[in-house]
Amino acid sequence: MSVVPHAKEQDNDPVIASVLLKQPVCCNSTQTVREAAKLMRQHAISCILITAAHNGKVCGIWTAADARKLDFSRPEAADTPLTQMMSSPVRSITDSSRLSSAASTMLQHGIRRLLVVNKHGDAVGLLTQSDIVRQQKIEFYLQFRDVSSCITAAPLQLNASMPLAQAVKQMQQLNTEAAIVQFNDGRNGIVTEQDLIHFLAQHSNCLTVGELATTPLLSIASTATLLQAVKLLTDNQLRHIAVHNDSLLIGLLSFNDILRNVEYAYVDQLRTALLARDVALRTSADYLRLAHKVIDASLDGIMITDKDGIIQSVNPSFCHITGYSMQDVIGNSPRLLSSGRHQPDFYRSMWQVLLQQGRWQGEIWNKRKNGEQYPQWLTITAIRNEEQQISQFAAIFSDITERKQQEQKIHQLAYIDELTGLANRRMFLDRLQLSLANAHRHKHKLAVLFLDLDLFKRINDTLGHQAGDQALKEVASRISATVREGESVARLGGDEFTILLPEITDGSAVEYLAKRMISQIEKPVRLLGQEFFLTTSIGIAVYPQDGSTAEQLVKHADVAMYQAKSAGRNQYCFYQASAGQQNADELKLEQALREALRLQQLDVHYQPKFALATKQLVGFEALVRWQHSELGTVSPVLFIPLAEKLGLITALGEQVLQRVCLQLQQWQHFAIPVSVNISALQLADTEFVTRLHRIVQLADIAPQLIELELTESCLIPEQAEQTLHQLTQLKALGFKLSIDDFGTGYSSLSYLRRLPLDTLKIDQSFVQDLPGNISACQIVSAIIAMGKALGLDVIAEGIEHQQQLDFLLQAGCDKGQGYLVSAPRPAQDITPALSAKAIKPVTAA
Secondary structure: OOOOOOOOHHHHOOEHHHHHOEEOEEEEEEEHHHHHHHHHHHHHOOOEEEEEEOOOOEEEEEHHHHHHHOOOOOOOHHHHHHHHHHHHOOOOOOOOOOHHHHHHHHHOOOOOOOEOOOOOOEEEEEEHHHHHHHHOOOHHHHOOHHHHHHHHOOEEEEEEOHHHHHHHHHHHOOOEEEEEEEOOOOOOEEEHHHHHHHHHHHHHOOOHHHOOOOOOOOOEEEEHHHOOOOOOHOOOOOOOOEEEEEEEEEEEEEEHHHHHHOHHHHHHHHHHHOOHHHHHHOOOOOHHHHHHHHHHHHOOOEEEEEOOOOOHHHHHHEHHHHHHHHHOOOOHHHHHHOOOOOOOHHHHHHHHHHHOOEEEEEEOOOOOOOEEEEEEEEEEEEEEEEOOEEEEEEEEEEEEEOOOOOOHHHHHHHEEEOOOEEOOOHHHHHHHHHHHHHHHHHEEEEEEEEEEEEEHHHHHHHHOHHHHHHHHHHHHHHHHHHHOOOOEEEEEEEOEEEEEEEEEEEEHHHHHHHHHHHHHOOEEEEEOEEOOOEEEEEEEEEEOOOOOOHHHHHHHHHHHHHHHHOOOOOEEOOOHHHHHHHHHHHHHHHHHHHHHHHOOOOEEEEEEEOOOOOEEEEEEEEEEEEEEEOOEEEEEEHHHHHHHHOOOOOOHHHHHHHHHHHHHHHOOOOOOOOEEEOOOOHHHOOOOHHHHHHHHHHOOOHHHEEEEEEEEHHHHHHHHHHHHHHHHHHHHHOEEEEEEEEOOOOOOHHHHHHHHOOOEEEEEEOOOOOOOOHHHHHHHHHHHHHHHHOOOEEEEEOOOEEEEEEEEHHHHEEEEEOOOOOOEEEEEEEEHHHHOOOOOOOOOO
16 A cells, blocks of 8 residues: 655655566466466465466466465365466556556555556566555654554464364455464464465375464564564564464454555645645645545545534545545535444544544444445544644544454354354353353352254255254244243254253252243144144253263253153253263273274174084184273173164174185185174165175185175065165175074065075074973974975074974974084184084084
8 A cells, every 4th residue: 555755755756667676477377276386485475477378478367365265175276277266357557657656556456466567568577565665665654653553353263173174264254364373282373375375385285274374473562563563574574473462362463454554644644735735736736646646546435624524525435435425525514424323422532532632543333325324444633734723634434344244254153053043052151151150159050951852853854954944943943932031042053952041049940941841842843834843852960969060061961861862752851970971881882892993803703503413514603702901891782783873883794794704715625604694784785785795706705605694673674675686686696695583573474585595593582492481382393394485494593402402403493503512712713623524523612
């Protein structure tokens, strides 16, 4: 931003050719963003010119600010052609023009750089705002201005763990060239547009903004002068420094901020011009023309009044911002701009400061001609005559509506849930911590209610997320209408809500609120022209008995909510410590299971299958086992259902299958089949057959050596056709198929007859009651007869006594497995028995 030169200092407005220009660095239009970034980093510059491939002429410009427009979540972003990212055309000026003309052009178009060309149109250099300001000798002005005058907004602060792409997106949304980066250890760093250029040039694998940030963060006191700030920036070769007020960071200061602030010096320059107008008219008419050009080109509104406050002149930006024409305002009082939002005391205070100190600066609300109210950043300066009497007032103001909207958006993003308008998790925890401090001080109780809508996923799955959002907004409205004044409601995310009761005397009031909340939410909700019913489960935690911190109370209320769900939903539960311990044990087991799968620490044991008549070995069943260093032996009854609940059963099943295939490679001379259990979740996966076949192919194992055991729970009627298709594919590939635990499920015989099965396995719950239980004998005999009728092998599991074996053999069952012959054993214990397979039967373990 240029400062108006004094009329008698003609050398302050030289021709551009006499100023030392920056030599432009160019890129071909066929090159990429990465190549441009490398050049910019090599030459330590913030912009690069783009030349056309066919004629070498400048066709565009790419700056450090343009780097923020890239999508850093795409690894190929740096390979974007420059033609897609450059700005075009490039504003230019001839080297025979004066600096004042260049300053006016920059102000008019809101740009910071001009391409300088010679009379032939060839590029000879770049002229920046910095060049113009340095030419104007503004050190005196900088010496008497403090750093705080340049700070108009709080800095953007990012957590070091934030993904780089998200950080760049926030910088783009807030139109900021730098942000403070906060590390978990308390350190602060900074990330700027130049860092993005370095990142693009290096093409490193930076994933978070913390990896790109520069540390430590250099700062300066808000009371320091701008001249000191410029020296600090120059000495340390920096583009940005933080500004602190005591220990609080209140902003970021860059050279560009200082240049923009210089514009406010127009008032002082204008005052000098008015005091010296007689001399100026005699010595140079150019001064007035230049002053008018600068004022007319200013992006801020400028208004001059006489000593009584009657408007004498305004610039075009004044008319653009306010909507009033020059004819509307000249001769009138500035009161026609008043919004009516400020009390008379505000204006009295403003005029008192202005008359005493000769200057007032601050935020004020005014009104446009169309009645719209808007915020301004206003500077008023009193202009005195030769007798030091106030003769005029000069006011410069800018419309800060956009800045206010950005601040409000930042606040909403930080504290308000966008969908429902309720407080979010961050604001709720802040309120809870304040209430805890108050409760501790005054020795009273408070309560936290954790609400989760029951089976809400069905609405999103059946009606769509738009209907789900509508339902959430209706629930939020009902919760807000049910609570009393002073009680805080928040949406933590998804269909989870919390309520803070900052002061309670006993649990009865909390129970009453929970009952009212349940009754309000279960009222019908109208979605897409139909009525739907929602219910909620509520968990309650009370301070101080259920926790002393905000995190503990929310966690324990969450645990209590799951207790309510386990008890049947649509009810409330108070927190019980025993349930919390149970959840903690389950979480510990979950973490251990994830770690065991990651490190492949699960083992496989093998239980022999044998012919009942001879006890000769006919195959094995692979059974997964888990021995943990701290938890000891973990039963499959515990960790297999947990794996299904966590969606880990596919990974567990594939690990078991891979172990079995490796073992079959070692047993390839025996050609002994091994059965592997699969779950309903695996069979429901459309990619299951493909992955299974690939594993067997990579191990070079014949599919006929693998028998897949399905429980009857896999034969869900709703998925009958898909299951039949999957099993038919497996059968075609050569795999053997069997139904495990037969007799305990609900499969229909008509459906069972259609399946390409090889074997039925009689569940051990029937075998264990043989032969003493008549009902068990009848069921087992019926299963054996049915299996034979369907042409299937029948095998009984859980044989532990000779009497059981004798009954099964007499009933027509040919094969079995159980502790009578052998318990499941590790592969290294099985191999010797395999070697003896041809000469003697497997003996009991």
